[in-house]
Amino acid sequence: MQKELSKPTGITPEIQAYSDSLVEITSQKYEARIADMWEQFRRAQAKRYLPQSEKFPAQGCLFNEAEQLNDAPVDNDEPETETITYTRKRGRKPINPDLPREVIEHDLADSEKVCSCCQSPLHAIGVETSEQVEIIPKQVKVLRHERKKYACRHCEQQGTGSKVVTAAMPKQPLPGSIATTGTLATVAVSKYADGLPLYRIEKELSRVGLDIQRTTLANWMIKTSELLSPIYQSLHQALLKEPVIHGDETTLQVLKEPNKKAESKSYLWAYASPEHSLTPVTLFEYQPGRAHNYPKQFLDKYAGSMMTDGYSAWRMLDNVQHLGCWAHARRKFKDALDLSPKKTGQAKQALSYIQKLYAVEKKGKNLSSDERCQLRRKEAVPILTTFYVWLDKAAASLLPKSPMGKAVSYALNQWPYLKRYVENGLYPIDNNRVEREIRPVAVGRKAWLFSDTQSGANASAVLFSIMLTCRANNIEPYTYLKHVLTELPQREPGSDVSDLRPYSNKPVKS
Numbered sequence: 430m431q432k433e434l435s436k437p438t439g440i441t442p443e444i445q446a447y448s449d450s451l452v453e454i455t456s457q458k459y460e461a462r463i464a465d466m467w468e469q470f471r472r473a474q475a476k477r478y479l480p481q482s483e484k485f486p487a488q489g490c491l492f493n494e495a496e497q498l499n500d501a502p503v504d505n506d507e508p509e510t511e512t513i514t515y516t517r518k519r520g521r522k523p524i525n526p527d528l529p530r531e532v533i534e535h536d537l538a539d540s541e542k543v544c545s546c547c548q549s550p551l552h553a554i555g556v557e558t559s560e561q562v563e564i565i566p567k568q569v570k571v572l573r574h575e576r577k578k579y580a581c582r583h584c585e586q587q588g589t590g591s592k593v594v595t596a597a598m599p600k601q602p603l604p605g606s607i608a609t610t611g612t613l614a615t616v617a618v619s620k621y622a623d624g625l626p627l628y629r630i631e632k633e634l635s636r637v638g639l640d641i642q643r644t645t646l647a648n649w650m651i652k653t654s655e656l657l658s659p660i661y662q663s664l665h666q667a668l669l670k671e672p673v674i675h676g677d678e679t680t681l682q683v684l685k686e687p688n689k690k691a692e693s694k695s696y697l698w699a700y701a702s703p704e705h706s707l708t709p710v711t712l713f714e715y716q717p718g719r720a721h722n723y724p725k726q727f728l729d730k731y732a733g734s735m736m737t738d739g740y741s742a743w744r745m746l747d748n749v750q751h752l753g754c755w756a757h758a759r760r761k762f763k764d765a766l767d768l769s770p771k772k773t774g775q776a777k778q779a780l781s782y783i784q785k786l787y788a789v790e791k792k793g794k795n796l797s798s799d800e801r802c803q804l805r806r807k808e809a810v811p812i813l814t815t816f817y818v819w820l821d822k823a824a825a826s827l828l829p830k831s832p833m834g835k836a837v838s839y840a841l842n843q844w845p846y847l848k849r850y851v852e853n854g855l856y857p858i859d860n861n862r863v864e865r866e867i868r869p870v871a872v873g874r875k876a877w878l879f880s881d882t883q884s885g886a887n888a889s890a891v892l893f894s895i896m897l898t899c900r901a902n903n904i905e906p907y908t909y910l911k912h913v914l915t916e917l918p919q920r921e922p923g924s925d926v927s928d929l930r931p932y933s934n935k936p937v938k939s
Contacts, residue, residue, distance in 0.1 A: 524562060537551075566637070567637055569638060569639045578593055578595045580592070580594070599915075599918075602656055603649065610910075610914040610915045612649075613649055613910070614906075615907065616630060616646055616649060616650065617650060617653060617896075620873070620892075621873065621893050621896045622900075624872050624873035626877035627643040628643050631643045647885060651884050651888045653888070653892070654887065654891040654892055655888075657891055657913070657914075660926050660930065661712070661891050661895070663926050663929075664710050664930060667927075667930065668700060671702045673734045673735075673752075673857065674701070674703075674731065674733060674736070675701040675702075675736045675857070676860075677699045677737065677860060677864060678696045678699060679871060680694045680697075681694075681697045681715065681886060681889070683695045683715075683883060683886045684880070685882045696715075696717075696719050697716075697870060697890055698716055698723055699711070699866060699867050703736075703862065704857060709901035709932065711900075711901055713870070713889075713890040715883070715887050715889065721745040723742075724746060725745075725746060728746065730748065732748045733749060734751075734853075734856060735749045735750070736752040737752070738754050739842070750849070751849075752849050752857070753845075753847035753849065754859045754860040755786065755847060756860060756861050756864070761836035762776050762779040762840075764832060775823055775827075775833055776836070779836065785812050786813070787858070789805060789808045789809045793805065793854075798853070798854030799854055802852075803854075805850070805851040806851060817844065817848075820837055820840055821841070824841060870893055898931050912929075917929070
């Protein structure tokens with residue numbers, strides 16, 4: 430029979446208890462680490478396979494179309510939710526009446542204009558109409574400029590010589606270039622409004638018989654941005670007069686930057702006027718980093734209010750009223766809900782509170798700023814008060830590194846900024862205004878991937894600013910660009926260009 434091993438001698442109960450506690454601590458540490466790894470795995474799977482919509486509840490109403498107005502409970506009982514169904518009108522939409530029309534007449538043959546019964550001639554009683562859309566692919570034509578030349582025949586006969594006088598051409602946006610204003614506008618809109626990379630534009634032009642290298646196209650865009658720089662600066666000054674500015678940043682890879690690797694990240698800093706502004710402006714600025722001095726320099730002693738996310742660089746701006754974004758706070762609770770196996774519990778409760786705040790915003794959407802402020806103080810402030818008590822209570826029972834714990838911590842840390850929007854009817858509840866403006870940049874970036882040089886990155890910032898400011902003002906960008914690129918060369922350097930801003934004398938509505 431095998432002899433039973435005896436416990437080592439000399440171990441006191443205190444040492445044994447300490448050893449057991451170390452084992453327990455180590456076990457808890459590894460369990461927490463494993464739980465964290467599972468959380469990262471589920472988040473990666475959710476990001477890859479689940480819909481990226483921010484609807485709540487699942488298959489329910491849109492979060493920014495919330496209709497739930499009943500107070501949510503503080504305890505763990507799940508609040509009731511309301512599902513709203515939106516129906517779209519079916520059928521074909523009418524064709525835009527502003528599009529040019531070409532009339533094609535269809536008539537009976539002369540032999541058919543006779544009654545089949547009595548053989549009497551038929552007479553016209555009306556017209557039956559139907560419309561089709563004809564889309565013409567890009568067309569290229571060459572503009573041949575012929576400048577008339579004149580000389581004095583009398584001077585020629587007298588042998589004194591004759592001065593030749595040549596008719597002048599209007600100043601061109603790129604002197605010596607084959608590109609017209611329409612060509613520059615077409616390439617700029619294709620890349621910065623439609624997200625086409627230059628190599629696709631190069632192929633598209635080649636199919637219609639025009640061979641232009643993408644390096645030439647890139648140089649055209651850089652020079653076009655330099656020509657548009659006065660308008661960009663004018664929009665910048667107009668933006669600084671807004672009572673509220675939205676701010677955010679997005680990545681941009683620039684291959685050739687001094688003292689940086691090609692694969693390193695640079696940034697486009699985005700700034701936008703508030704939703705209800707009568708002069709909407711969206712501006713981007715290229716910077717090689719993400720430090721707080723970049724927005725500080727751009728805003729240049731701005732003393733209004735800033736709506737941003739919780740990134741610390743924005744919070745370091747002086748002399749501004751900082752506002753917090755409820756969309757960012759909500760997103761973290763939505764992530765926690767997506768990672769929850771049962772899609773219930775505290776994350777759903779938190780989302781119901783936020784949903785009610787957005788329901789108040791929907792009610793006040795068409796009110797004046799003073800009326801909106803009164804509505805918020807009456808209906809949103811009680812919700813905020815109850816929600817804060819709920820968050821404080823929930824934080825005591827949650828693991829700090831759990832998805833729900835992180836969401837609650839973020840909301841509590843940002844609470845002084847999140848609750849501030851109720852103080853003024855002009856303050857927005859979230860930063861969605863500028864996030865919508867960043868989306869075309871992100872979509873385009875997937876196609877053209879990077880900027881080659883810093884000049885190209887600066888050009889992208891200017892041209893994205895012009896395109897998105899046109900969009901914010903319902904301006905057709907091609908028509909606008911063709912107009913200003915024709916007008917700017919005719920003006921003296923340093924002249925006023927405020928009349929060329931997209932919201933001044935809007936030429937064409939989209």
